[in-house]
Amino acid sequence: MSLIVQKFGGTSVADAQRVMNVAKIVTDTFAKGNDVVVVVSAQGDFTDVLEEKAKEINPNASRREKDMLLSAGEQISISLLAMAIEKLGYHAVSLLGWQAGFETSSSHTSARIRKIDPSRIKSALDKKNIVIVAGFQGLSRYGDITTLGRGGSDTSAVAIAAAMHADLCQIYTDVEGVFTADPRKVKGAYKLDEISYDEMLELATLGAQVLNNRSVEMAKKYNIELEVLSSLTRAPGTIVKEKTKMEKMLISGVAKDTDVARISVMGVPNNPGLAFKMFSKLSKKDINVDIILQSIGHDGKKDISFTVAKSRGQEAVDALKDYMDSLGAKEVLYDDNVAKISIVGAGMESHAGVATKMFEALYDAQINIQMISTSEIKVSVLIDARDADKAVEAIHDKFFD
């Protein structure tokens, strides 16, 4: 007998029929002799509906009240799923975040889980119940309802798996697993059987939003075996764990991120500490900088280019302009018609020439590279947004055909 945590996202419980489908998956797992703890998100786009209601009344509402509002969404989905499980003849108990023992920080709308007291979950399991826990939410030490931010239900599931030493944490989504590239775009893309935590983290960061990043980090920290799979097909998914047999493969996937903008600051003085001062302007505004490229200085001047999320692009330009003027910089250029294409693979560490192979694929497809960034298990390039899909296909063909 194993303890299995199963997490279902909003689309998996969007209507009555899908809730019944989830109930069948859950009860099948239970009928095989497993203890089952289920974590669910709010139904479909219900969180958006609630946010819209709030915005209509007060766009600047306090974050405490936003959390009170949003956490109602999971309350609805957990009770409906419990009812569906009862309908199939099994015992179910739904628990809100605070009832399930989730104690969080008090930073509303983006709270961190401090600890989980799983005693109530355990006693419900002991009584042969399937336990359904509201994802995304907890309670601060002031007794206020908190939420973990978007994607927080993945984190809730992994946190329960860690606190209860679960044997497996299954994350059900609307895709069948982790693919070598987006299967809707790239013909040869196929599903991976296994992937390591680090590769998964890089892929998540790079725009392949299958799993929430915080949840993968937590799974890595507590060594929780994850499985990403579809709630519709019932086929085996992708296992995420520490060491995988895939490590002999060069790369595990190609990812595309179009939510990116490039900013170039031209002709700044070639002084020590300038980059530090410049980027500290941005970090003060909580703007994350990704790829950074600095030209070799000449005539005491240099150019600095970097990328930020498209949504923060204009803000970043504004934050820099005044400062740059005072430095006598020539100009600040902005371009959000760009895309970041990345390859990820633990195999890179021990294989030379992976980056070269990627650049060759892009050259063959006549795609110009604007910026390059590499890490131990990742290579990213910035290219024109128009070329993004073509680039992913070319690189995928090069590595996987």
Next chain:
Amino acid sequence: MSLIVQKFGGTSVADAQRVMNVAKIVTDTFAKGNDVVVVVSAQGDFTDVLEEKAKEINPNASRREKDMLLSAGEQISISLLAMAIEKLGYHAVSLLGWQAGFETSSSHTSARIRKIDPSRIKSALDKKNIVIVAGFQGLSRYGDITTLGRGGSDTSAVAIAAAMHADLCQIYTDVEGVFTADPRKVKGAYKLDEISYDEMLELATLGAQVLNNRSVEMAKKYNIELEVLSSLTRAPGTIVKEKTKMEKMLISGVAKDTDVARISVMGVPNNPGLAFKMFSKLSKKDINVDIILQSIGHDGKKDISFTVAKSRGQEAVDALKDYMDSLGAKEVLYDDNVAKISIVGAGMESHAGVATKMFEALYDAQINIQMISTSEIKVSVLIDARDADKAVEAIHDKFFD
């Protein structure tokens, strides 16, 4: 400075504009130097929407899970109202039933309030917050969410008023107060300035559903002054309290109840204990019997007629038929085309002839009386449903013109 509890029903917070309207009423009361605790119901017909969702998945869901589901409705309305109050520049804190200290019995979907620990409400008031409490819900001693049943928000409001020794408990609805008859139906109907608890109780029981009965009983028990008023007109409403200056009036209102059916059991043996045995069949099924009429026996036989709620009528007939057959009863008649018309007034106790005056009004209008029932402050008659509106008008004219 007074402590005022204000309760707003679902229609008062049905949409963003109405939520803002409630926020204005609440903040105006606060700005006059009062401490304000607000109790709200779920928005509009949201409770019905949730019940429909549940029914689609499992019509026989456990009552624990129903409570988990339904209590999400108030969670949404309290946070939206808090946001609206923040928008007007005041501090607000919304509290769920369990956060507000509502401890209830564990009879899900119709829980009773056991006690209220108002310490969290008090400390929030001390910090100059307007406190918004989710009506209708509490927590059992097993840590499960419970609901108080339909109309429970009125009870929540009065219970807080009692626990905190509030100076006034205002129940805002979509009518301007308690009327001598339904103002949409009877021309001369007018709003009462005051009414006693007992009269209010009789009126509520008789189908004039302005206030939930349990809340009036509780207000009477703890001597809480209630005010029934409209959230739309801002005019003074009707005060409900122990002794009123209205007592010199003969009656305080005429009420109509069409949710009633008459059952007649004809030709049963005139034996002692038969009525007891017959009605115990019904009470076992939790069917309430209202007016009872028993004919004087002759030839060792008698007829018994009584009324039940229309929704339970067929069930009551079925429960009796087998038993009656075995007794040799002639037949069981059923009629749900009837209406109960009642007059209520504390003045009756000291004035003779009130019932006679009512019968005279009906005779003048050529309306036949099927059954009569009287109490110290009430006279009810059962008539044909077709005559109901005409009867109310005739009686109202007789007493109030």
